[in-house]
Amino acid sequence: MNESGRTVQLVSGPLQTERLPDxxxxLLRSIKVKVRDKEIMVPAGFSSDFSSLPLLSQILIDSARVDLAGVIHDRLYVTGQFTRCETDTIWRLMAQSGECHANLFQAWLGWLLIRLGARFAWDRARKKSRLL
Incomplete structure (x- = not known):
């Protein structure tokens, strides 16, 4: 995925969730987004920890501005629909989109932290999907 022609569109309504005991x-209803020319669907009932960023970075990144990006990212890690690099880039593009989006610094910092720290989560998701 290159940066030219960047488009992110929320196709369905806003994110609606309920907090679980953990x-x-x-998700109380499905979410559909379009990133460039690719549609991504997250079904109702999907569980996410949103953007699980390290505590120190939460001072610099307003987590409420990247919630939707986190849900999409979690879903893509589960499905493996895109490569890890593409999935992490989608997080950044989602973080920079919408009415309450993160600023450029927050989006790039979050992306960098994901690139540095989420390899274990990606590997665990790939291993789990092979077992199913």
């Missing part, structure tokens, strides 16, 4: 959130 602190994660469950």
């Amino acid at each position: 602190g994660s959130r469950r």
